[in-house]
Amino acid sequence: MARFLVHRLFAAVLTIFVTTIAVSMLIHLVPGDPVQIMYAQSQGTTPEELDAVRERLGLDRPLVEQYISYLGRTLRGDLGVTIRGEQPVLELLLARLPNTLILAASALFIASIIGLSFGFVAAYKRGTWLDTTLMTTAILGVSMPHFWLGLILLFYFAVQLGWFPVAGSGFPNLVLPAMTLGLTNAAIIARLTRSSMIDIFDQDFVRTAHAKGLPKAVVLYRHALRAGLVPIVTMMGLQFTYMMGGAIVVENVFGWNGVGRMAIQAIFQRDYPLIQGFILMFAIVVVLVSIMMDVVYVLLDPRIRH
Amino acid sequence: MTDTILQTAPGKTSDTAEIVLSVQNLSTEFHSKKGIVRAVDGMSFDLRKREILAIVGESGSGKSVTSLSIMGLLPHPAGRIADGRVLFEGRDLGQLSDRDMRKIRGTGLAMIFQEPLTSLNPVLPIGRQMTEGIMQHLGLGLAEARERAIEMMRSVSIPAPEARLKDFPHQYSGGMLQRIMIAIAMSCDPRILIADEPTTALDVTIQAQILDLMRTLRDRTGASIVLITHDMGVVAELADRVIVMYCGRKVEEGLVEKVFHRPRHPYTLGLLGSLPILGQAGAVGDTELTEIPGVVPSLDALPPGCRFSERCGFATDRCRAEDPPFEEAAPGHFTACWHSDQLERAAR
């Protein structure tokens, strides 16, 4: 267990290290003069001001040197300042991150509740019309793009029915984006749950549980579901990171003030320090979640724990 | 004379003991895309109190399907009981509600399976898997159930049971796990234990210990045991009476001593390791054969007449045309063979 964790942590640090290299070089991937591109949209920037920015970003120094100084600053928690307004990137990101995490977590919650119950019932009733109906719904869900479902929900529940606000960042505003993100991912969880549970229902130990004369509910939940949960939970970790990605789209559809919305704005404004900070932070969140999932996985499956 | 002595020997059941389980003309079918196969075909037997009845036959003869049919645990929806009934203490199990059947499982009928490792839940501690049935059926609280579980583990000779409750199946050896399976099965004092090849997955020394354990449990609790095996050695070790199954049917039935002393079906002879090779019946020097030639025919391609005729060294044209009836060949000794008389002579 300890060795496993050390191994995972090492891999995590390596992942983030590689990300920092990619992020620091990002600015040079764009053809042309990065500083000019950054300020292309802002009228009235003088050549002297551009030179000052170049100086500050150190873009004329050798790449290795640039990277080392970037890494040094990053390690000290300095992600630079935005192009416009010159606000500290880290502060901006940290202020918005909770909103995105809340959105992704709520979506995962919705996805899990719906996905687990659909998948479980479909597996239990496999081969019946109920199974077919649930799984057809799931396929529709998987194939629906986030922005599309988002717009449908927005149009129907916010515009037509007026149940939820169209944009904003309070709790009522959370419902529609979380549903959008949750429903499309619920479908993936439902399909995985179904196949995992069908596999489990045929296992010898489920038959043993029936042979003991336990009530059906106990057999299904304590024995079957628990054992089937291991691969499903692993999947959920991946789902969470997908949702962070999906959040970028959904936040923009619903005007939800998370880092995703900020990232899109940063891209439109060519705000490189902010984009770099966003990518790095995203990588860190993904890595942390995957470590957490590994730990949960180990806790759920005693065969790995020992 | 020997028969009377055997029947009244200590630990042996008598012919007059109460019948606890009666399987009557049981037929079980499996439905698949290829069609319907009848894995058990008209199986009947009675099990008496304290009796150990062995059901023996090669792999695929329908032993597991018979036991799962009795327990009501056939794979759903592929398998179903097509005909016949199972009476447990006089109650027709097929007529019971799912709920009532669950009350009988564990307390009336308990079962242990061939593969202890896959038959226990890998993600639940052994203690939980032991106590859950006890709490369910005996109405005990967790602490008392734990006590009972420890007591049961001790009775099957698990060292330091208190410390092992929290362990998971993969932390036990195969032999220890099969003991756990037995302890679980016996924990609610079932009247009948169905043991489906309980020692097949274990090595020989452990096998003997497990069989010994089952006998002890029978003697102590008075439970009856249906012992399923493909090993005649196991039958000799433990059983009072034996049923030999082939292709879903009984081919021979009788007290173990009688069947071993004078088998009346060529298949039984084969299982005992002395069947003459096909076409060389009676040839000298062929008695060391331990394998029956050929393979169990597929259930959808059974030969006409006697189902064993393709592999039988005694087969005649009649065998290949007519199905032999299952009849009493000697008092209390039944067989389904046209030539069981000749077999007697050949075996001499």
Ligand SMILES: Nc1ncnc2c1ncn2[C@@H]1O[C@H](COP(=O)(O)OP(=O)(O)O)[C@@H](O)[C@H]1O
């Ligand atoms: N789940 C199943 N689906 C289809 N056929 C089955 C299934 N289980 C058993 N059978 C059929 O029943 C026959 C007897 O199986 P089984 O009772 O397991 O044999 P045994 O326990 O004597 O080795 C098999 O050969 C197979 O044809």
Ligand code: SF4
């Ligand atoms: S009936 Fe014929 S073929 Fe069948 S077991 Fe007897 S001798 Fe062999």
Ligand SMILES: [Mg+2]
């Ligand atoms: Mg079997």
